[in-house]
C-alpha cells in the first residue's frame with residue numbers, strides 16, 4: 001500500500017532499473033560530493049536504495065543512515081544490503097518532518113527526489129540542518145520544473161532557483177548547482 005502523494009512501493013523497480021542507472025551515474029555523483037570515506041551520511045527518502053548501496057560501498061570507514069517513511073522501501077533496501085553483505089548501514093523508519101537522528105549526528109545528507117514529495121520541504125530541510133554537524137554538507141537531487149513524459153507532476157517540482165533560495169533562507173551556504181542530465185539537477189551546499 002502506498003501513502004498518498006508518495007512514490008508507490010509497488011513501482012519501486014523503476015527506481016533501480018538499468019535505464020535509471022544510465023540516466024544517473026552514481027559513481028560520478030558521489031565523487032562530485034564533498035564526501036569522505038569516514039563520513040556518517042543520511043540517505044533521506046532512500047526508496048529501495050538506488051543511492052544507499054553506492055553510499056554504503058563508498059563509506060568504507062563511515063556509515064549510512066537509510067531513512068524512508070515507507071516500510072516497504074526499507075525492507076527492499078535491507079534485502080539489497082544483506083545480499084551484498086554490507087553492514088555499515090542503519091535502516092530506520094522516518095517521519096514526514098522529523099528525522100530519527102540526534103542533533104549534529106551527520107556529516108552529510110542526501111535527498112534524492114524526495115523534497116518534491118515532502119508535505120513541507122522547508123520543514124524537512126530544517127530537520128536536515130538540525131542533524132548536520134557544523135562542517136556538514138547537503139546534496140539535493142531534483143527534477144527540473146517543466147513538462148516531461150516522465151517524472152512527477154510539474155506542479156510538485158521545485159526549480160533550482162527556488163531550491164537555492166530555500167537553502168539560503170535556512171542558513172545553508174554556497175549552494176552549487178550541477179546538471180545530472182537534461183532533466184535533473186543536483187544542488188550541493190554546506191552548513
Ligand SMILES: C[S@@+](CC[C@H](N)C(=O)[O-])C[C@H]1O[C@@H](n2cnc3c(N)ncnc32)[C@H](O)[C@@H]1O
Nearest residue numbers: 007015045046047050068069070096112114117
Ligand atoms: C521518488 S522516491 C526516490 C527514492 C530514492 N531517493 C531514489 O532516488 O531512488 C521518493 C522516496 O521518498 C520517500 N519519502 C517521501 N516523503 C518523505 C519524507 N518526508 N521523509 C522521508 N522519506 C520520504 C518516499 O517514500 C520514497 O521512497
